[in-house]
Amino acid sequence: xKDNRPVNLDIGTINLPLTxxxxxxxxxxxxxxxxxxxxxxxxxxxxxxxxxxxxxAVECLQSPVAKFALWLVLxxxxxxxxxxxxxxxxxxGIGETLEGGLLGAKITVVVSAVLIIAAGVWIL
Numbered sequence: 001x002k003d004n005r006p007v008n009l010d011i012g013t014i015n016l017p018l019t020x021x022x023x024x025x026x027x028x029x030x031x032x033x034x035x036x037x038x039x040x041x042x043x044x045x046x047x048x049x050x051x052x053x054x055x056x057a058v059e060c061l062q063s064p065v066a067k068f069a070l071w072l073v074l075x076x077x078x079x080x081x082x083x084x085x086x087x088x089x090x091x092x093g094i095g096e097t098l099e100g101g102l103l104g105a106k107i108t109v110v111v112s113a114v115l116i117i118a119a120g121v122w123i124l
Contacts, residue, residue: 019104022105026084
């Protein structure tokens with residue numbers, strides 16, 4: 001028996017709900033944090049070699065590019081943490097309905113955005 005239903009394999013045209021986007025961003029932010037921590041640990045390691053390397057690391061962190069990179073890593077950490085709390089709340093049985101999941105996703109996006117903007121102001 002052949003299935004005659006249409007198959008849409010173009011990911012760009014699929015309309016995903018907000019809950020799917022928050023879940024995908026949660027995974028992406030985890031990878032982003034992993035890469036960012038590797039860079040920050042490398043910078044820490046080089047800063048501990050000598051007094052000159054420490055001064056070079058401090059000077060490096062004063063550049064706008066380094067501040068932006070630090071903000072990106074911090075933004076990933078903030079989003080991942082807020083989304084992780086959302087998952088923990090859902091593990092307690094709160095927000096498991098369709099409406100509850102959508103509300104949780106909206107809260108996650110808003111709280112993350114506010115904290116990420118605050119982190120950007122703090123870093124500048």
